Amino acid sequence: MPAELLFIADLHLDPARPEALACCERFLRGPARDAAGLYILGDLFEAWIGDDDPAPAFEGLFAALRALAEQGVPVRVLHGNRDFLLGTGFEARTGARILPDPWVGELAGRRVLLTHGDALCTGDREYQAFRAQVRDPGYRRAFLARTLAERRRIAAALRAESRRRTAGKPESIMDVDPGEVAAWMRRHGVRLMVHGHTHRPAIHRFELDGAEAVRAVVGDWYEQGSVLHLAPDGTLRLETLPFGAPAARPARDRAQPSCAGPAISETVKRR
Numbered sequence: 085m086p087a088e089l090l091f092i093a094d095l096h097l098d099p100a101r102p103e104a105l106a107c108c109e110r111f112l113r114g115p116a117r118d119a120a121g122l123y124i125l126g127d128l129f130e131a132w133i134g135d136d137d138p139a140p141a142f143e144g145l146f147a148a149l150r151a152l153a154e155q156g157v158p159v160r161v162l163h164g165n166r167d168f169l170l171g172t173g174f175e176a177r178t179g180a181r182i183l184p185d186p187w188v189g190e191l192a193g194r195r196v197l198l199t200h201g202d203a204l205c206t207g208d209r210e211y212q213a214f215r216a217q218v219r220d221p222g223y224r225r226a227f228l229a230r231t232l233a234e235r236r237r238i239a240a241a242l243r244a245e246s247r248r249r250t251a252g253k254p255e256s257i258m259d260v261d262p263g264e265v266a267a268w269m270r271r272h273g274v275r276l277m278v279h280g281h282t283h284r285p286a287i288h289r290f291e292l293d294g295a296e297a298v299r300a301v302v303g304d305w306y307e308q309g310s311v312l313h314l315a316p317d318g319t320l321r322l323e324t325l326p327f328g329a330p331a332a333r334p335a336r337d338r339a340q341p342s343c344a345g346p347a348i349s350e351t352v353k354r355r
Contacts, residue, residue, distance in 0.1 A: 091313075105145065112145075136228075197277045287299075
């Protein structure tokens, strides 16, 4: 069978959740080895405070990613809202390559747009202002100039503040804006978009300017893994990867929507 492209997102890997980390390492050392390529669409980590962090808890993950890349499986990574500080040090440790967000290119014979997805949630203006702030190069330089201990404290405080601020936000603004999705697809000339962030796995089919368009959403890795398959003939399929007893889902915040719902499996054939 021809090799498929695989997409994952929103693993939010954290030493406090070893079951998710173990499932990811098994996936990388197992099914991913047969893939034509692996795309990680942001938030691989619960928090990434800089490439100078030794992160010993993730040595097994780094080794699995590096082995995958050395085997010849391209590993491509987008920044998420939790790991936007991934850089060349991470690339050197893992063999992965970081892509710009959005990334547009040809995959499986069709033009595809890949994005983490948070920039599409335009209804949450407060979050978009925060996103612009932390993505600013000056902010990054100032943050990385701090000690690792300081950065850990700041990251923990930001997560706590995010949970507090979003606890009362309506679910509608926690999802992507359909108008923004259509605008991005028109701007980049695509009919297939793949993203994560919302934790609402599904394959959405809709009409865009008289033609079928598809928006595929990869799920999170809180209670199980989620993998999107793209076959050489354009078929899309969502798969779940069980990893034992469900992990406790954290309180709702912008990076961790609580409304992921059950994983959805659907197949879409390119027309």
